[in-house]
Amino acid sequence: MADKVFIYDTTLRDGAQAVEVNFSTEDKIRVAKKLDELGIDYIEGGWPSSNPTDENFFKEIKNYEFNYSKIAAFGSTHHPKSSPENDKAFKRVIQMSPGVVTLVGKTWDIHVKEALKTDLNHNLEIIYDSIRYAKKKVKEVFFDAEHFFDGFKENKEYALSCIKMAWEAGADCIVLCDTNGGCLTWEIKEIIEEVKKQFPDYKLGIHVHNDAELAVANTLMAVQLGVRHVQGTINGYGERCGNANLCSIIPNIELKMGLKCLPQGKLKDLTGVSRFVAETANLTPFKRQPYVGESAFAHKGGIHVSAILFNPRTYEHISPELVGNSNKVILSDLAGKSNIVFKAKNLGLNLKKDDPVVLELIQKIKELESIGYEFSVAEASFELLLYKTLGKLKKYYELIGFRVLDAVQHEIPEPITEATVMIKVGGQISHTAATGKGPVNALDNALRKSLEKFYPNLTNMKLIDFKVRVLAPKDPEFAGTASVVRVLIESADSKDRWITAGVSYNIIEASWKALEEAVIYKLFKDEREQLNGAR
Numbered sequence: 001m002a003d004k005v006f007i008y009d010t011t012l013r014d015g016a017q018a019v020e021v022n023f024s025t026e027d028k029i030r031v032a033k034k035l036d037e038l039g040i041d042y043i044e045g046g047w048p049s050s051n052p053t054d055e056n057f058f059k060e061i062k063n064y065e066f067n068y069s070k071i072a073a074f075g076s077t078h079h080p081k082s083s084p085e086n087d088k089a090f091k092r093v094i095q096m097s098p099g100v101v102t103l104v105g106k107t108w109d110i111h112v113k114e115a116l117k118t119d120l121n122h123n124l125e126i127i128y129d130s131i132r133y134a135k136k137k138v139k140e141v142f143f144d145a146e147h148f149f150d151g152f153k154e155n156k157e158y159a160l161s162c163i164k165m166a167w168e169a170g171a172d173c174i175v176l177c178d179t180n181g182g183c184l185t186w187e188i189k190e191i192i193e194e195v196k197k198q199f200p201d202y203k204l205g206i207h208v209h210n211d212a213e214l215a216v217a218n219t220l221m222a223v224q225l226g227v228r229h230v231q232g233t234i235n236g237y238g239e240r241c242g243n244a245n246l247c248s249i250i251p252n253i254e255l256k257m258g259l260k261c262l263p264q265g266k267l268k269d270l271t272g273v274s275r276f277v278a279e280t281a282n283l284t285p286f287k288r289q290p291y292v293g294e295s296a297f298a299h300k301g302g303i304h305v306s307a308i309l310f311n312p313r314t315y316e317h318i319s320p321e322l323v324g325n326s327n328k329v330i331l332s333d334l335a336g337k338s339n340i341v342f343k344a345k346n347l348g349l350n351l352k353k354d355d356p357v358v359l360e361l362i363q364k365i366k367e368l369e370s371i372g373y374e375f376s377v378a379e380a381s382f383e384l385l386l387y388k389t390l391g392k393l394k395k396y397y398e399l400i401g402f403r404v405l406d407a408v409q410h411e412i413p414e415p416i417t418e419a420t421v422m423i424k425v426g427g428q429i430s431h432t433a434a435t436g437k438g439p440v441n442a443l444d445n446a447l448r449k450s451l452e453k454f455y456p457n458l459t460n461m462k463l464i465d466f467k468v469r470v471l472a473p474k475d476p477e478f479a480g481t482a483s484v485v486r487v488l489i490e491s492a493d494s495k496d497r498w499i500t501a502g503v504s505y506n507i508i509e510a511s512w513k514a515l516e517e518a519v520i521y522k523l524f525k526d527e528r529e530q531l532n533g534a535r
Helices: 025-038 052-063 088-096 109-114 120-137 148-154 156-168 185-198 215-224 246-256 267-280 302-310 337-346 356-370 379-389 439-451 456-460 507-534
Strands: 006-009 042-046 070-076 100-106 140-146 173-178 204-208 229-232 398-407 416-425 428-435 462-470 485-492 497-504
Touching: 006 246, 025 042, 025 052, 025 267, 042 052, 052 070, 052 088, 070 088, 070 140, 088 100, 088 120, 100 120, 100 156, 109 120, 109 148, 120 140, 120 156, 140 148, 140 156, 148 156, 148 173, 148 185, 156 173, 156 185, 173 185, 173 229, 185 204, 185 215, 204 215, 215 229, 215 246, 229 246, 246 267, 337 356, 337 379, 356 379, 379 497, 379 507, 398 439, 398 507, 416 439, 428 439, 439 456, 439 462, 439 507, 456 507, 462 507, 485 507, 497 507
Parallel strands: 006 042, 006 229, 042 070, 070 100, 100 140, 140 173, 173 204, 204 229
Antiparallel strands: 398 416, 416 428, 462 485, 485 497
């Protein structure tokens, strides 16, 4: 299959070497299953003889069935002072392998002399013996030619002799590695062309790092030159600056180069997999990541939005749905009429550019963002503003007042926080007090206590994130501790998540505004769902 590119994912091994990534055995199994659902050809589970987590992964993964993926074990060629038969760590990798082994070996003479501390001929013997032994034990053996491109540039003949030895020993694929990630794209091109000229029948792979911000480009150049085994990681996770990012490589191969690397219909799952892996690694997804990032198809300028309303191709290089993403219009003080119309359309509202409501909304957004609101993030706050401007937002209660008391007492180790809230619902006044872990939690508890007897559905709402940011003061008098702050609150129930905002020089008032809108949004969306269901 000349048009098939085989994807080899090393997120669980090379990706786990990123300083902020730490997968447990359970995490690795969950990610492996998700990669199989995507249709990845090979999943490198780790180095079984190097740590207990990887050892346990290979023990456990045998209990799972995979529809598309083969699990690969990673290891190095045998120790210079041993042999394949006597090197316990080397043999452990072979024993734990489910059927695919990738062995890394030195191809740069400086590493042979200074890292392995052996001579060049002995390293050739190590490569040959290691692969020959492994090939007798497992179905597929790949040879990662470590530092191949740097080695080629300094000692071409030796680097080539290393991959020749690996191929003659029975390797199923020779993976050319830019381990330091410093090669430029035209260097990758020239060296691969020379390798193909010398060894036209070899099956070649590519494994590059991103230290020069070229890992994706270098990988695609290799594919353009006929390389059909591609190694990389989800979201580009990896040591130092990371590995080649499969979330960019895969759609480029399929949508731009016209080659296949995933099963039919699986490309639309890419965004979900990207975010799943990020969540499993406990990392915030990179919003500006191409193809799968939240901002990959986001539009802020009014001219852009006006154009995509007529034809998305004007400012989108692909349809975001192809990779499981979606376009998004950002509301800000740069917003034009088209932004409002687009957002309203997504909410099922048919507004025209010349509608007075649109003009009123633009003016309100600009005024509010001038004092610190950020509707590009707090979309629930915008939605409430939209419906309020349309006269379609019900007044669920009336605030009479609230008070927060913080007290620190010498004999009590933690501060005491109490909030009282007085509201009116349908003519009835509710006056409640509650304590909490800090003023926001106390206010939240008191407000819920007041409202839940009127609106029981609030019991399944919870606050899941709270952020405070000090805004740059326009007036030097209001700097430092007198600065305006913006509070963002993320809330959730069993169905949705939403973000609301509050702005004030008083952090308690800003928190109250964001909290109050979070509650109102919950009541509003539930009521809307009930009405839609009744229809």
